[in-house]
Every structure is written in C-alpha cells, then in structure tokens.
Amino acid sequence: MLNNPLVTISIPTFNSEKTLGLCLDAVLKQTYGNFEVNVIDGNSKDKTILIAKEKGVKDIAVYSGALLGARLEGLKMARGEYVLLLDSDQILNKDAIKQAVEKIEQGFDMLIFEETSCQSKTFIEKLFRLDRKLIHKSKNLDPGTGALLPRFFKKDLLEKAFTRIPEEILQKVGGEDHMIIYYEAWQLSKKISILPNAVCHIEPKSLKQVIKSSYRWGYSRQAADSGRYKKLLSREGKRLKMSLFTEGTIKEKLASLTLLVIRGIPGELGFYKAKLDQWLKKSRS
Numbered sequence: 001m002l003n004n005p006l007v008t009i010s011i012p013t014f015n016s017e018k019t020l021g022l023c024l025d026a027v028l029k030q031t032y033g034n035f036e037v038n039v040i041d042g043n044s045k046d047k048t049i050l051i052a053k054e055k056g057v058k059d060i061a062v063y064s065g066a067l068l069g070a071r072l073e074g075l076k077m078a079r080g081e082y083v084l085l086l087d088s089d090q091i092l093n094k095d096a097i098k099q100a101v102e103k104i105e106q107g108f109d110m111l112i113f114e115e116t117s118c119q120s121k122t123f124i125e126k127l128f129r130l131d132r133k134l135i136h137k138s139k140n141l142d143p144g145t146g147a148l149l150p151r152f153f154k155k156d157l158l159e160k161a162f163t164r165i166p167e168e169i170l171q172k173v174g175g176e177d178h179m180i181i182y183y184e185a186w187q188l189s190k191k192i193s194i195l196p197n198a199v200c201h202i203e204p205k206s207l208k209q210v211i212k213s214s215y216r217w218g219y220s221r222q223a224a225d226s227g228r229y230k231k232l233l234s235r236e237g238k239r240l241k242m243s244l245f246t247e248g249t250i251k252e253k254l255a256s257l258t259l260l261v262i263r264g265i266p267g268e269l270g271f272y273k274a275k276l277d278q279w280l281k282k283s284r285s
Contacts (some may be wrong), residue, residue, distance in 0.1 A: 005081040007035040007097055008155070010074030012067055014042035016088035017051055019202050024055040026091045032098035038077045040070040048088075065171030066220055068180060072162050072170060075155070083158055085151045085178070089202040091118055096198045100152045109191040110182075111152040112141075113198035120203070124210060127262075128203040130255035134248040136194075143186050144232060147242055149178040150192060151199075153185065161185040169224045175217025176224060176233050183232050207262065214263040218270030222278065225271075 009027055013020060020039075027037060038059035039052045052060055063073045071085055082104065084097070093099075100111055114136055117129035140146030153161075161184035173180065186192075204210050221233055243256035 004034045005101060006079060007032070007082045007084060007101065008074075008078035008080030009035055009037045009084045009086050009097075010040065010071070010078060011037065011086050011088050012040045012042065012063075012070035012074065013044060013048045013052070013088045015044045015046045016048045017044075017046040019089040020048055020051050021055065022091055022202065023086070023088050024052070024057065026094070027086075028055065029094050030092065030097045031095050032101060035097060036078075036080060038074050040074045040077075042067075042070060066174045066177075066223075068165070068173040068177040069170035071177055071181065075158055075162065078155060081155055083153050083155050085153070085181070086199075087201075090115075091200045091202065093198055093200075096195070100195055100198070103193060103195055104152065104154065106193075107191065108193045109154050109157045109189040110150040110185055112148050112150045112192065112194045113152060114194055114196045115198070116200045118200040118202050122205045124207060125203045125205060127255045127259050128201070130249075130252045131259050132201070134243065134246055134252040134256050137248050137252075138242050138246040139194075140242070141192055143179060143182045145241075147239060148194070149182050150185070151178075152195070157185055157189055160188055166227070169229075172220060172223030174220035175213070176221050176229075179232060180224065180229060183229070210259075210262055211266045215266040215270040218267035219274045220270075221267070222271050222274035225275075 011023065036059065037057050039057050040061050040063050041049055043062060043064060049060060059077055061073055061077065063070045075083060082101065096113065104111055115132055117125060117132060120126045120129040135147045138146060141148060161181055164184040165180060204213065224233060239260050243253055243260060
C-alpha cells in the first residue's frame with residue numbers, strides 16, 4: 001500500500017437498534033485505521049441514533065427520503081478517497097477495509113464484497129445462506145444479468161454515477177438502490193473485482209420479516225419502473241436463470257428458487273399497489 005487513504009464508511013439506518021451496535025463494533029475493530037463513519041438515519045423511532053452516538057459516530061444526518069437518496073446524502077458527507085456503502089445489518093471481517101484498499105489500488109474502481117450469512121439457525125436464515133453461496137458462484141459481474149453488487153467505490157466514480165441518476169427517483173427508491181448505483185457505475189467503468197470473505201449479513205429470521213421487507217421494496221421499485229431502469233429492475237427473470245444455470249449444489253438451487261418465490265410474490269404485490277396508488281392520485285387531480 002503506497003499511501004494511507006481515508007475511507008468513508010456510510011451506513012443508512014431506520015429503526016436499526018437490533019443490528020447497528022454489532023455493525024459498528026465490527027467497524028471499530030478494523031485493522032485499517034484511517035476511516036470515518038457517517039450514519040444517515042430515516043427518522044428512526046427506536047434507539048438507533050443513540051447507539052450511533054454511543055459508538056462514537058459524529059457525522060449523523062437525518063434524511064426523510066428513501067434509501068437511494070440516503071446513499072447520496074452519505075456520499076455528500078464523505079471526505080474519503082474511497083467510500084464503502086455498508087448496511088446496518090452487515091458485519092465486516094476485521095481485515096476487510098485494509099484488504100479492500102490494497103485490492104482497489106491494484107487498478108480497480110469498485111469492489112464486490114463477498115457476503116456470507118452471520119448465522120443460519122432458522123429455516124429462512126438457512127435459505128439466505130445457501131442463496132448467497134450460489135450468487136457468488138455465478139461470478140457474473142454484469143448488472144443487467146447478474147446478482148453481484150459492489151459496495152466499495154472510488155469516490156469520484158460514485159459521484160459521477162449519481163449524476164446520471166434522475167433526481168425525481170432519489171427520494172422514492174428503496175431496495176433497488178445498489179442495483180441502480182452499480183448500473184450507472186458500470187456504464188463508466190468495467191474495472192471491478194471481488195474481495196473474498198469480506199462481510200457477513202445478519203439475515204431476517206422469520207417469513208414475516210421477509211414478506212414485509214419484500215413488499216416495501218416492491219412498492220418503492222415502482223418509482224423507477226419507467227425509462228432506463230425498467231428492464232434492469234425486472235429481476236425475477238435473471239434470478240431464475242442464475243438459480244437454474246449457475247453451477248451449484250441442488251440445495252443451493254432449491255434455496256434460491258424458494259427465496260425467489262417468497263420474496264417475489266409480496267414484491268410484485270407491493271409494486272402493483274404502488275401503481276394503483278399512483279393511478280388513483282392522478283385520477284383525483
């Protein structure tokens with residue numbers, strides 16, 4: 001490593017008290033010392049902001065829009081040469097930032113963090129663990145056909161990518177945030193690599209949690225359903241191809257297909273509910 005560049009770790013939160021402490025503990029244990037953290041909170045009603053302050057986070061902002069816009073707010077606050085878009089339910093490997101800086105300085109512009117499940121006790125957690133294994137076996141880096149998504153970026157590339165995203169969708173799009181960011185970054189650079197064993201994910205434990213989040217992300221997806229992102233966000237087809245044709249175990253394929261159904265149905269219900277709400281709003285005006 002030729003220098004010691006500053007890394008910004010940006011974490012959007014919303015009622016994240018159950019996981020944020022664990023997430024920040026892992027950040028604080030990093031073997032790479034030159035980093036800063038910002039938290040962009042979506043008006044949490046629990047102890048999220050208090051936990052962030054107790055863990056020493058000084059850069060905290062409140063943002064009322066959706067997740068895509070929160071990512072931009074975190075980027076605006078970033079002073080680092082590199083930016084990690086982390087989630088509050090992700091636990092970094094202690095060497096992740098050090099290894100990411102070393103990797104990206106080999107000539108890459110963005111990195112995918114290989115992701116595993118932190119634990120797999122419940123049936124739903126086991127499905128996610130197997131699905132993540134299959135996703136990483138695919139090695140498909142194309143955002144249009146694959147399911148792998150980068151989290152670690154050169155700041156200037158990330159800034160350029162955000163200038164390409166229509167302003168009107170920033171406050172509305174939630175769960176598809178990484179896909180849209182990657183799509184725009186991919187148009188600017190193909191210099192991307194994968195960092196192995198970088199992070200684990202605290203998975204939802206119950207079917208109810210998955211249905212609720214899938215419905216919410218489906219509802220927010222509708223805001224970006226026209227124009228350049230329409231085909232990109234039609235993810236069921238490409239996830240089906242990945243599940244069927246990636247070289248993996250039967251268990252992994254079945255888990256991936258099962259999750260596709262579990263998340264796909266409430267996701268579509270949320271999407272069409274948003275379209276109905278939009279139509280009703282227009283008809284009243």
